[in-house]
Amino acid sequence: MGMKRQTCDLAKERRRARRKETGFQPDAYRENDAIRGKHKHTDESKALHLQYIELWIEFLIESGRVTDGYELEKGIPAPKITEIKEFIR
Numbered sequence: 001m002g003m004k005r006q007t008c009d010l011a012k013e014r015r016r017a018r019r020k021e022t023g024f025q026p027d028a029y030r031e032n033d034a035i036r037g038k039h040k041h042t043d044e045s046k047a048l049h050l051q052y053i054e055l056w057i058e059f060l061i062e063s064g065r066v067t068d069g070y071e072l073e074k075g076i077p078a079p080k081i082t083e084i085k086e087f088i089r
Contacts, residue, residue, distance in 0.1 A: 056079075057072065
């Protein structure tokens with residue numbers, strides 16, 4: 001038990017020294033981090049999401065898994081991991 005405690009104490013001291021060396025301020029970003037969903041659903045992320053949906057539908061049509069005119073709707077099952085890997089390749 002004594003050796004384990006010494007190792008933990010040594011690691012704590014190293015972390016404290018590193019924080020002091022880098023000038024770490026624990027409360028520096030607390031106010032900004034407290035804003036929930038700050039970067040969620042921005043116009044840029046929405047546009048990127050729609051772009052990938054269009055690419056996914058194009059992939060499905062080209063691979064013959066769906067017919068032309070296919071649209072994603074709520075309730076459609078998520079793709080299998082093998083399909084996602086094929087899409088990425």
